[in-house]
Amino acid sequence: MKSEQQTGVFKFILHELKPKGKIFTPFNVISALTISAAAIILFIRFTKGLGSVIHASQDAPWGLWINFNVITGVAFAGGAFVVTFMVYILGMEKYRPIVRATVLYALLSYIFYAGALLLDLGRPWKVINPIIGNSFGISAVLFLVAWHFILYMGSLFIEFFPTVTEWIGLKKQRKFFVSLTLGVVIFGIALSTLHQSGLGALFLMAKTKIHPLWYSEFIPILFFISSIFAGLSLVIILESINQRVFKRIMSYVFKSSHKNIMLSLAKTCAVTLFVYFSMTVLVFIHGKNYVYLGSPWGYWYLLEVIGFVVIPCALFIYGYRNLNLLVVRLAAVMVIVGIILNRLNISTFAYHWQENMIHFPTWMEVVVSLAVIFVQILVFRWIVRRMPVYTESPEWVGSNVEFKSLTKNIKKKRQWKVLAK
Numbered sequence: 001m002k003s004e005q006q007t008g009v010f011k012f013i014l015h016e017l018k019p020k021g022k023i024f025t026p027f028n029v030i031s032a033l034t035i036s037a038a039a040i041i042l043f044i045r046f047t048k049g050l051g052s053v054i055h056a057s058q059d060a061p062w063g064l065w066i067n068f069n070v071i072t073g074v075a076f077a078g079g080a081f082v083v084t085f086m087v088y089i090l091g092m093e094k095y096r097p098i099v100r101a102t103v104l105y106a107l108l109s110y111i112f113y114a115g116a117l118l119l120d121l122g123r124p125w126k127v128i129n130p131i132i133g134n135s136f137g138i139s140a141v142l143f144l145v146a147w148h149f150i151l152y153m154g155s156l157f158i159e160f161f162p163t164v165t166e167w168i169g170l171k172k173q174r175k176f177f178v179s180l181t182l183g184v185v186i187f188g189i190a191l192s193t194l195h196q197s198g199l200g201a202l203f204l205m206a207k208t209k210i211h212p213l214w215y216s217e218f219i220p221i222l223f224f225i226s227s228i229f230a231g232l233s234l235v236i237i238l239e240s241i242n243q244r245v246f247k248r249i250m251s252y253v254f255k256s257s258h259k260n261i262m263l264s265l266a267k268t269c270a271v272t273l274f275v276y277f278s279m280t281v282l283v284f285i286h287g288k289n290y291v292y293l294g295s296p297w298g299y300w301y302l303l304e305v306i307g308f309v310v311i312p313c314a315l316f317i318y319g320y321r322n323l324n325l326l327v328v329r330l331a332a333v334m335v336i337v338g339i340i341l342n343r344l345n346i347s348t349f350a351y352h353w354q355e356n357m358i359h360f361p362t363w364m365e366v367v368v369s370l371a372v373i374f375v376q377i378l379v380f381r382w383i384v385r386r387m388p389v390y391t392e393s394p395e396w397v398g399s400n401v402e403f404k405s406l407t408k409n410i411k412k413k414r415q416w417k418v419l420a421k
Contacts, residue, residue, distance in 0.1 A: 020385050031374035032404055038371030041364045042119065043145070050122060059352060062120065064361035070104040072137045072343040073109055076336070078231030080106030080156065081192035081364055082268070088185045097254050098261060100163055100389045101242070104380060107156040112376045114149055118216035119368065132337040142199050148195030155188035163259055166394055167387040174397070197224040203346055211350035213292050213301040219346070222276065229272040230339040232265045233332035240329055242390070245381075250390045263320050269335065270316035277309050298355065304345065308338025 200223030
């Protein structure tokens with residue numbers, strides 16, 4: 001009986017591997033060319049060494065694959081621990097429609113960005129050392145970050161696995177993994193808090209190398225706070241795109257609750273941006289870095305803080321108060337650009353600032369980084385088109401009642417609005 005069931009599941013998965021939708025689209029063609037070029041570049045990298053494809057040295061050993069894909073990319077995965085905290089801990093059910101998609105964003109981000117880390121290691125096969133206990137220091141920041149990554153990826157997988165069981169039809173397994181959700185969410189929130197700040201703690205060892213305007217003993221805290229509004233801003237943009245891309249398969253509850261959820265996330269982003277800006281000002285005053293403001297570095301710093309922190313904060317407030325999604329999306333885009341700028345300033349541009357040495361990536365590094373993002377998008381699209389991420393769960397799932405109650409509440413609110421008018 002079990003063998004027949006396993007055979008049925010295997011055939012089902014093979015059937016689901018077939019492509020759905022058009023194959024030759026502009027995005028598919030561009031991504032296919034980029035991924036093919038990246039495969040050639042990676043072949044060269046692993047046969048001839050890192051120096052054949054990237055600009056690296058003893059003074060600037062980290063390239064774009066770490067500074068952008070890992071240090072910057074992980075900040076955008078922060079939306080998962082925020083949304084799961086609001087839904088499972090605070091009981092804010094209005095955010096439930098985006099829980100699965102947000103967890104999927106984060107899971108794929110960690111898988112592919114951790115994978116990008118392997119590309120920049122001189123001896124990538126030794127990445128297993130933190131797990132097997134071979135030649136590592138338990139007091140090292142990188143050791144802690146590595147374990148936080150591993151454990152948090154496992155937590156995200158468990159959080160998302162009920163979706164997989166609904167797709168395949170594994171009723172007993174779904175019940176077991178759902179029972180783990182609350183504990184895993186609490187564990188995952190703690191891990192995410194630690195590793196987001198842990199990435200910032202890496203730069204505490206580079207005080208003499210990073211420009212004083214960006215260096216601070218509070219970098220770990222700033223990294224953690226910025227991951228909140230960075231992750232939520234990415235959720236706003238991706239959900240806005242997905243509303244159009246997956247509108248044919250998206251259920252009523254997802255479509256009707258979109259605007260309300262996005263505006264609520266805008267409010268949260270505004271609050272955390274204000275907290276981040278306040279801490280940035282306190283750090284600036286405490287560091288007594290006024291002398292640098294009149295220099296080109298000072299102008300660059302003000303562009304980051306005012307252009308991509310203060311202005312987006314004001315736009316989020318305006319968009320929330322005036323129910324303007326367009327302004328909210330504009331603010332979210334500015335935040336995403338600002339986070340990329342901030343992380344690259346700390347790890348690349350303002351690194352070795354006294355020597356006027358700025359590390360610029362090669363075109364090959366850029367191609368591989370884009371390929372990582374394209375593969376992540378393709379995998380996300382494949383999963384969403386097959387699993388109940390934006391569609392309602394099967395009838396045998398008890399949680400379907402939650403979505404039905406959400407739908408009823410949304411309809412009631414709309415009816416009251418119509419009567420009020």
